Amino acid sequence: MNDLSASPATAALAPAEPSSWRDWLSVYSVALGAFAFVTTEYLPVGVLPQIANSLSITDGVAGLMVTVPGMVAAxxxxAIMLGAGRMDRRHLLLLLTLLLVASNVVSALAPSLPVMLLGRGLLGVALGGFWAVAIAAAGRLVSESKAAKATALIFAGITLATVFGVPFGTFVSTLFSWRISFAVTAGLALLALTAQWLTLPSLPSRGGLQVRALLAFLSRSNARRSMLLLGTVVAAHFTAYTYIAPFLGHDAGFSPGAITAILLGFGLVGMLANFAMAGSITTHLRASLGAVVLLMVIAQLVLPGLQGWGVTLAVLVWGVAYGAIPLGVSSWMQLTSPHLPEASSAMLVTTFQVAIASGSLFGGLMVDHAGVSSALWLGAGIGVLGLAVMLSFGLGKAPIAEALQR
Structure with a gap:
């Protein structure tokens, strides 16, 4: 998830003294944890057909591996932001990363779908909690002047995992098996846990999310409508993308090696689009977000009718579109309620995960009943709904924050 943001209070919590090399090692340990979390979350997408075949289930049912952690993380x-109380954030991060290790081990050894979903459920608990505390903690690990750089490093871990997580799983699975993919990711998570245990200082709780802030956020109609915008756009992506490997293999006829290369290309162009469009997202949010959502919808609509290089090109166009979408929707959410940043951040995580879960669930139902292409068409339809929600905010040139608060 390269769509989260640090709380404005982060800088105020940073230590005043200059940052030491040990401080930066602690930041890198959290970034490594972010990389491991996102890699684990997206790993099944690249190996979904192999897991389905091994566990004797359909591709649509296998999509529950994406649905379950999304539901639990939402x-x-x-819940963790509200319930962590006075718990030292160092201990909380270590516990959540330990759950990540356990999740991967259970998934690697799973003899059946229920055991696999148990492992993925553990991921959901850890994932939701990690995003609830990790970004804000990063700013406390270094001096105030370096807080933004520390947070950017966490985003780098997320971005790299978004680029390499899915093709990594596919590549390792091609060489060995999907179980080895989870085992290697468990090792990555264990490395992150060790690094955090060695480098993270004590991070005493200094307040947190309050129930009244959440209720105040949810009471605003523009906030609820913005959550709907976020949810529809992200669900449009995951309704189809969860089943991209079956489509590329079964429908388009690509080999496992070609699928790995295409998915790597998807991630790489997405990462470039994320950086390239940062400026336009900031200055022309409505137009930029609308354009990339429309681009995604077009790519999903035309993919079933293409073959060969046409499929590859359409997938890369989709990658460009989705590369800019998380930044766009998260920027929109931040502007919805600038005076309730903690509540906005919590609901951003929750809505994003609900969208992943619901998109992969309904996409799986379509795959099993009407074929993989139907999931692409459903994703495009949900994307059109997202565009309609966006249009409900108007087409004026006023900043989103002003338009939303009228």
Whole structure:
């Protein structure tokens, strides 16, 4: 998830003294944790057909591996923010990363779908909690002047995982098996846990999300409408993308090696688009977000009718579109309620995870009943709904923050 943002209070919590090399090692340990979390979350997408075949289930049912952690994370994100209380954030991060290790081990050894979903459920608990505390903690690990750089490093871990997580799983699975993919990711998570245990200082709680802030956020109609915008756009992506490997293999006829290369290309162009469009997202949010959502919808609509290089090109166009979408929707959410940043952040995580879960669930139902292409068409339809929600905010040139608060 390269769509989260640090709380404005982060800088105020940073230590005043200059940052030491040990401080930066602690930041890198959290960034490594972010990389491991996102890699684990997206790993099944690249190996979904192999897991489905091994566990004797359909591709659509296998999509529950994406649905379950999303559903659990949607609940655990605000729950952990509300319930962590005075717990030292160092201990909380270590516990959540340990759960990540356990999740990968259970998934690697799973003899059946229920055991696999248990492992993925553990991921959901850890994932929601991690995003609830990690970004804000990063700013406390270094001096105030370096807080933004520390947070950017966490985003780098997320971005790299978004680029390499899915093709990594596909590549390792091609060489060995999907179980080895989870085992290697468990090792990555264990490395992150060790690094955090060695480098993270004590991070005493200094306040947190309050129930009244969440209720105040949810009471605003523009906030609820913005959550709907975020949810529809992200669900449009995951309704189809969760089943991209079956489409590329079964429908388009690509080999496992070609699928790995295409998915790597998807991630790489997405990463470039994320950086390239940062300026336009900031200055022309409505137009930029609308353009990339429309681009995604077009790519999903035309993919079933293409073959060969046409499929590859359409997938890369989709990658460009989605590369800019998380930044766009998260910027929109931040501007919805600038005076309630903690509540906005919590609901951002929750809505994003609900969208992942619901998109992969309904996409899976379509795959099993009407074929993989139907999931692409459903994703495009949900994307059109997202565009309609965006149009409900108007087409004026006023900044989103002003338009939303009228």
């Amino acid at each position: 609940v655990s994100a605000p």
